[in-house]
Amino acid sequence: MKKPVQNFNTLYETLEKALNRYDELKDQINRERENEKSFAVIKNIFDNMEALVYVSDIMTYELIYTNKKLRDDFGYGAGQTLERKKCWQVIQKDQTGPCPFCTNKRLVRDDGSPGEPYEWECCNTRNNRWYSIVDKAVEWYDKRIVRLETAFDITEKKEHEQLYRQFEKAIETSRKIESIGTLAGGVAHDFNNTLSTIIGNINLAQLGGLDSETQKYLQNAEAGVMQAKKISSKLITFAKGGGPHKTRTDIVELVQKILDMKLDSKNINYTFDCDIIPCQYFADQDQLKTAIGNIIQNSIESMTKNGRMSVSIRYMEEAKKPPRICVSISDTGTGISRDHIDMIFNPYFTTKPMDNRKSTGLGLSIAWSVISRHGGNIHVESVKDQGTMVHIFLPVFNTDIVETRLEKPEPHIPKPAYVEGVLKQVLVVDDDELTLDVVSRLLKRLKYEVTTTSTGSQAVEVCRTAKNNGRKLDIALLDYDMTGGINGFQILEKIKEIDPRIIGILMTGHSDHSEVKKYSQQGFSGLLEKPFSIKQLEDTLKARFHS
Known part of the structure; x- marks a missing residue:
């Protein structure tokens, strides 16, 4: 049996409390409805953004909201429920706990209140794409502190930055080689003049009727001068203004001759595969032979007796670019470490020990110089102790180019009359x-x-x-x-x-x-x-x- 109301005051107080509670619940419902309307507007905005957006509980890492872009980019269907899952399970790949680079602690102050936003960049482990990220701690409508993350895809920007860094590095290498080339050209010229004086005087001494032992010493000296001439010829390759003198070139035949010459008597197995080149190609054959020969020689020297080499020539056509010929050379040699791969084209750089060096350290620098002067570039991939792959890209600028001809007939040079007994x-x-x-x-x-x-x-x-x-x-x-x-x-x-x-x-x-x-x-x-x-x-x- 219900207890009767004692008096009207008690009844009034009870009714007043009930009315206040009703008003509170009504306000709460209205606020929730307003929050839901606001969230619907915000959700619509977020779902139409070209950015990944999600909201997660800053304490539990549970997802509260993910926008359409995030679901699409990570391959989640519309019917999949992501809410209440941990953010590191959904956003990253093969993660077994909070990410080591998580920024949650940066987002809140010591008293737990939201702090300043934090901007950073990250490569996502799920799709391997780069993002520019802005994280902010905010108070959610239910009074929780949550993490709001907005991430913009900057993969193309990163790729452009990488290309730009590669371009800057190539420019730096070219400037370095050009400056050394200018010096080398002058040094080689003076060096060859000096060698001319030395060999000339050796020859004059040989005509002096010296004994056989002295003649032998002079012959050795002459051979040494000719060996020094080969070194100076390498320096001349760097000389400023020494551009290629192009003639019609069969690149397949040229590479085959290099392989026959370099690998003759070497205990190295190799394969040679090539496309049919559908157009005429023009190059300085001597320079190109030197450049490709230097790269092949480098591969040979990096391998043991049972090494393997693969050489291929490909004709490449790409939209909005001139066709290119790609000469690829791979080996099973010692490979190049990451610390050294950016320095291999520097003049005189070598990893060979001083007591086992058979070269001057100019081979790859000469190759870079020659290929650059032909408008091409060299790309190197290498794994330490596994081998190296070198790609030489040579553009075919104009398939209907005509070889250089004399603009005027070569002048007739009368033969000088020879009269016996008269000095020329x-x-x-x-x-x-x-x-x-x-x-x-x-x-x-x-x-x-x-x-x-x-x-x-x-x-x-x-x-x-x-x-x-x-x-x-x-x-x-x-x-x-x-x-x-x-x-x-x-x-x-x-x-x-x-x-x-x-x-x-x-x-x-x-x-x-x-x-x-x-x-x-x-x-x-x-x-x-x-x-x-x-x-x-x-x-x-x-x-x-x-x-």
Whole structure:
């Protein structure tokens, strides 16, 4: 039996409490309805954002909300329930607990209240994409402190940044090689002049009737000079302005010849696979042979006797890019460590011990220089103690390119009349006094009459005086690179205006220079690469007189 109401005051108090409770519940319901409406608006906004958004309990890591972009990017269907799951289970891959890089502790103050937002970048382990993330602790409508995370996909930006860093690194390497190349070109020129003086004096000493033992020593010295010449020729490859002199090139045949030469007698198995190249390709064959040969040689030296090498040539066509030829060389050698892979193209860098070095450390630098001058690039992949893969990319800029032809007919060079008993007249022009002296003495030993000058203007004056006096100069030996004046090409042009019958022979320490390779187009009949021996000098002159 219900207890009767004692009095009206008690009834009034009871009714007032009930009314207040009703108002409180009504306000709570209204607030929840408003929160739900607000959340629906926010949810609609979040679901249409090009960003991943989620809300999680900052204490329990349980998900409260995930937007459509997050579900789509991580492959969750619309029917899958993600709420109440741990954020690290849904967002990351193979995670067994809170992420070691979790930012929750950064987001709240010591008293537990929301702190400042935190911005960071991360590569997600579930889809391997990069995100720019903003995390913020906020008070949820139910008074909980939650983590609100907004993540924008920046993978393409990161890829562009990586490409830019690679580009900067390539530019840095190119500048380094170019600066060394400028120095190397000058050093090689002076070096070859010095070698010319040395070998010239060796040859003169050999003509002095010395005993057989001394002759043997001189022969060894001459061989040493020629070995030094090979080193200087590598330096010349770096020389500024030594661009490729391109001719039609069968890249497949060129690579096959390199393999035959490099792997002959080597106990290394190799495979060679190639595409059909559907267009003409133009390159400087000598330079390209050196570059690819250096890379193959590097692979050979990295392997043991039972090593394996794979070489392939692929023709690649990509949208909005010129077609490319890719030469790939892989080996089972020692590989390259991460610490060293960014330095392998630096001049004189090598990991070979000093007592076991057979090279100068210039091989890969030369390869980089040559391929860059052909408009290409080199990409290297390597795993320490497993092997290395090198990709050489060579663009085919113009499939209908025409080989360089003479713009004007090569001038007719009259053959000088040979009169028995009359010395041939030779003009020697070189700005190096020691070279000038030794070449003059070699020519005199070969029974030529010699006139020497050290400048182009003097050479022109000598020719003019000789013609006015009825004296004929037969041959002009002209140095290509003259300090502070006109070069050998310009000298020959001027003296031929005075006497077109003069035969020009170019002397140079820059034989790989693209302009030097065109010496015949400039009216020269021969080329002497410094340093040259007395026999090379004699053979060149005889060939000109008796051709």
